[in-house]
Amino acid sequence: STRCIVQMKATTCTKAIQNWELAHQGESAQEAEIIKLNFQNPPIEKLESNALNSLTKCRQLSLSTNCIEKMINLPNLRNLEILSLGRNNIKKIQGLEEVGQSLKQLWISYNLIEKLDGLQPCVKLQVLYISANRIAKFDEVDKLKENPELETVSLVGNIMYDGKDKDTCSAIVYKKIPSLKNIDGSLVVELLKRAKVDADA
Numbered sequence: 001s002t003r004c005i006v007q008m009k010a011t012t013c014t015k016a017i018q019n020w021e022l023a024h025q026g027e028s029a030q031e032a033e034i035i036k037l038n039f040q041n042p043p044i045e046k047l048e049s050n051a052l053n054s055l056t057k058c059r060q061l062s063l064s065t066n067c068i069e070k071m072i073n074l075p076n077l078r079n080l081e082i083l084s085l086g087r088n089n090i091k092k093i094q095g096l097e098e099v100g101q102s103l104k105q106l107w108i109s110y111n112l113i114e115k116l117d118g119l120q121p122c123v124k125l126q127v128l129y130i131s132a133n134r135i136a137k138f139d140e141v142d143k144l145k146e147n148p149e150l151e152t153v154s155l156v157g158n159i160m161y162d163g164k165d166k167d168t169c170s171a172i173v174y175k176k177i178p179s180l181k182n183i184d185g186s187l188v189v190e191l192l193k194r195a196k197v198d199a200d201a
Helices: 013-023 138-146 166-176 188-200
Strands: 034-036 060-062 082-084 105-107 127-129 152-154
Parallel strands (some): 034 060, 060 082, 082 105, 105 127, 127 152
16 A cells, blocks of 8 residues: 655745744844744745845845755845754755855864765854764865865765774874864864874874
8 A cells, every 4th residue: 555645835034034023023034143943844945046046134044954955155144154954854055155255154063975075155154063974985075175264174974984083083184184173073182192192102
């Protein structure tokens, strides 16, 4: 017998923004600096340009824990500093060309990303949380050299870490990008201390 799965219609970004305004007692989303559209029920599946590009004052936009598959360009979000897209179904980093001049933090852990492409426009990026994705080769980390202000990165839980000690993996990342200050939740100075103790032991 065939099983019929009845799926509820996805929440649109327009509807999610309306929900946000209702929850914030009629505050205008277009004037807000922090907008969180996480955990929509039913989840958001698609980012919509018209709805999201109306959020021109937004500095922090959070869309985590939905079912979003694709990132899009957001040319009107010229003030965006933090973009949170963790726990979705995103396969590829893209659409950051216009926000690259302002974006400082990208939170995109727990997705399906295999490559560290698409970050080159983010010249001010300082923090990249991209744990628990599908990055299989440490060679991908070399691409982060294009982000001169990057200080904090989390890559733990990617395929390239499988079966290896976290500190060992963090050290490989540090050798590739020695300007980093925090890797996988550890300060680089602490990592180097631990490595020296191990070397001396």
